[in-house]
Amino acid sequence: MAKTDTKEKLIAASADIIHEKGFNNTGIKEILDACQVPKGSFYFYFKSKKDLGLAVIDYHGQRFAAITAKFLGDKNIPPLVRLENMFSMFVNKICENGFVRGCPIGNLCQEMSDLDQDFRLRLNKSLRGLSQGVAKVLEEAAGAGELAPDSDPEQLAGFIVNSWQGALLAMKVEKSRRPLDAFMNVVFNMVLKK
Amino acid sequence: MAKTDTKEKLIAASADIIHEKGFNNTGIKEILDACQVPKGSFYFYFKSKKDLGLAVIDYHGQRFAAITAKFLGDKNIPPLVRLENMFSMFVNKICENGFVRGCPIGNLCQEMSDLDQDFRLRLNKSLRGLSQGVAKVLEEAAGAGELAPDSDPEQLAGFIVNSWQGALLAMKVEKSRRPLDAFMNVVFNMVLKK
Numbered sequence: 001m002a003k004t005d006t007k008e009k010l011i012a013a014s015a016d017i018i019h020e021k022g023f024n025n026t027g028i029k030e031i032l033d034a035c036q037v038p039k040g041s042f043y044f045y046f047k048s049k050k051d052l053g054l055a056v057i058d059y060h061g062q063r064f065a066a067i068t069a070k071f072l073g074d075k076n077i078p079p080l081v082r083l084e085n086m087f088s089m090f091v092n093k094i095c096e097n098g099f100v101r102g103c104p105i106g107n108l109c110q111e112m113s114d115l116d117q118d119f120r121l122r123l124n125k126s127l128r129g130l131s132q133g134v135a136k137v138l139e140e141a142a143g144a145g146e147l148a149p150d151s152d153p154e155q156l157a158g159f160i161v162n163s164w165q166g167a168l169l170a171m172k173v174e175k176s177r178r179p180l181d182a183f184m185n186v187v188f189n190m191v192l193k194k
Numbered sequence: 195m196a197k198t199d200t201k202e203k204l205i206a207a208s209a210d211i212i213h214e215k216g217f218n219n220t221g222i223k224e225i226l227d228a229c230q231v232p233k234g235s236f237y238f239y240f241k242s243k244k245d246l247g248l249a250v251i252d253y254h255g256q257r258f259a260a261i262t263a264k265f266l267g268d269k270n271i272p273p274l275v276r277l278e279n280m281f282s283m284f285v286n287k288i289c290e291n292g293f294v295r296g297c298p299i300g301n302l303c304q305e306m307s308d309l310d311q312d313f314r315l316r317l318n319k320s321l322r323g324l325s326q327g328v329a330k331v332l333e334e335a336a337g338a339g340e341l342a343p344d345s346d347p348e349q350l351a352g353f354i355v356n357s358w359q360g361a362l363l364a365m366k367v368e369k370s371r372r373p374l375d376a377f378m379n380v381v382f383n384m385v386l387k388k
């Protein structure tokens with residue numbers, strides 16, 4: 001296997017295991033076993049488990065940037081419809097997957113922000129990336145007269161992304177789509193109305 | 195020390211350490227050291243670390259029930275003002291404490307819901323307790339004509355409690371009151387309007 005392949009394989013497998021179990025609750029051995037990579041090889045690619053954790057944050061950040069670009073960048077669709085389409089897609093995925101795990105970035109924000117400053121800064125950048133994508137589309141909506149004239153797209157975007165994180169937390173503990181439906185209804189029928 | 199005192203001391207100390215570090219990331223030894231209680235004594239009160247974790251959930255649930263009863267039950271104050279007063283108090287506390295930790299129940303929902311069914315059911319009950327308190331006050335507000343006539347107090351209450359959890363997650367990673375202010379503004383000036 002080429003060097004980059006092994007590194008990417010380690011990152012993708014860790015991203016998956018950490019998403020389910022949390023960072024502190026995941027051992028390097030578990031990751032090595034999942035990838036069938038020897039321990040020495042791991043330390044060739046990563047200085048430490050922390051180093052791998054930071055790479056996992058970037059990995060998720062890039063994946064989300066691609067998803068938001070795809071859904072929110074299509075100027076042929078009205079801005080608020082693009083936003084609703086993206087969240088509907090997320091809702092459908094979560095229902096298909098049986099209401100587990102939630103957002104990999106949000107989970108790590110919760111777990112790591114108070115425990116490691118490097119994690120916190122990297123996670124903050126990732127979470128802001130998500131809300132900046134939403135803010136851009138809300139600015140377009142405001143420009144097109146689709147939002148109340150006094151609304152603040154940046155504040156609204158932060159609120160929406162954070163409320164989504166809260167809805168994910170609730171679906172995970174309830175094992176139901178109820179919190180996701182409440183999010184869709186209140187955000188798109190009450191908050192994002194003129 | 196009386197038996198109940200030791201048990202309560204173990205629960206309160208664990209609640210504090212787990213709130214900061216997470217459940218899986220907290221060792222029994224750390225709790226024993228914090229309380230200066232010998233290991234054998236721990237197993238006199240709790241069958242396992244899990245057994246203690248479930249007691250910690252109940253401990254937080256009781257604390258929050260007392261807080262919501264105090265803030266939301268005072269019929270001399272208009273219902274939406276009671277709700278706003280409660281969240282303002284939470285915002286002030288978090289600012290005083292330096293934007294750390296977040297909600298102990300929400301954190302455990304995130305961490306444990308997919309890992310242990312007993313935790314999940316206990317946490318779900320606790321989180322529902324919070325939103326039921328909010329739903330009750332929103333029903334009063336609806337009855338007094340303070341909400342839009344077609345609003346659904348139960349759905350709104352769930353949305354508000356979940357959005358609060360998301361705002362806490364964001365303040366923790368941002369280390370700022372910005373997400374909390376966005377929550378207060380959008381919820382009380384946009385969502386809870388006729």
